């Protein structure tokens with residue numbers, strides 16, 4: 001494949017943009033080589049600046065659950081454009097989307113719209129602190145909750161592959177208030193809570209992790225956390241930026257039947273536009289200004305164009321619950337194809353999958369937490385990534401990411417991906 005236009009753009013980009021990209025994972029540092037510059041996308045296909053086309057499995061890291069350029073969302077956006085772009089004043093659609101979110105996400109009674117998942121998590125923790133009058137927070141090693149200062153401690157996603165999980169610029173004071181526990185380890189959480197009795201405001205986690213690759217909660221883990229939080233008066237926050245509206249209409253909380261106090265949302269909620277949200281129990285959300293004293297605001301929050309895209313996306317998902325069965329089947333079909341190939345080739349890599357999220361880890365260990373995710377052979381992953389790219393399959397350019405499938409991925413495309421995977425495995429293992 002020829003990538004000369006992408007390479008030239010990257011060369012120029014590095015002159016004007018730090019590292020040549022507006023979000024680190026895109027730079028391909030974790031897999032080597034130079035990033036592909038995307039020109040357009042439709043359905044499950046993306047097209048680059050050199051005229052190459054790819055079946056893609058990241059869907060903008062989650063939002064495009066119905067595939068790219070969905071007609072209904074395009075129409076909603078273009079109709080709304082006729083009425084101008086931003087008012088900085090309340091609109092009817094903000095009320096409608098809030099009502100819809102409350103009806104879809106089981107634990108959410110009130111919701112505030114923001115502009116990204118990062119804003120949502122920063123705000124949710126602030127509210128938890130305001131509500132409890134406590135300062136400390138527990139997060140899990142390898143979970144990523146955006147780039148707010150207090151979350152960049154043992155963070156997953158791009159922060160892992162750049163080898164600086166504790167980012168310079170985060171003060172010791174902030175870092176001291178973030179306590180970290182190993183994922184899927186209830187005992188460790190109990191110990192931290194006991195050692196910091198009465199001081200912990202919030203416990204935040206990805207109920208299914210997407211940011212150390214896809215890692216599932218073990219039986220009883222979420223329930224155990226709920227119990228600890230109830231006993232200790234800690235606000236339990238599920239970061240459902242990735243899992244929300246993806247693993248079920250009501251997200252991971254619906255799928256696993258465990259209710260958090262607060263939920264952070266993003267990605268699908270904006271239909272591809274920059275949107276985030278946080279919501280939860282009315283008693284806690286009533287602390288948010290102007291109802292309460294915890295300040296949080298935004299000129300572009302509830303932006304009409306973004307709300308139109310999000311409302312159309314959520315309405316579609318709400319009215320078409322079969323989407324989740326379709327996605328479940330696609331996920332299972334793809335992963336069982338991968339597993340048969342591995343068996344045929346005498347390989348034994350761990351594949352974690354739940355619904356339309358999956359990661360193939362280049363390790364034989366069961367991946368249940370950050371150390372096991374990090375036992376993956378990253379050099380091999382880089383080779384695999386490029387082998388797949390050259391066969392027209394665009395994956396997330398890091399071992400520590402989940403793939404996200406869309407309804408636009410056809411059975412024929414799934415077969416193509418399975419064959420490309422088998423060929424790529426042969427290639428990287430000289431089989």
Ligand code: HOZ
Pocket residue numbers: 023024025026060061157158211401
């Ligand atoms: N941090 C995102 C994935 N976990 C990547 C966002 C992007 O580069 O678009």
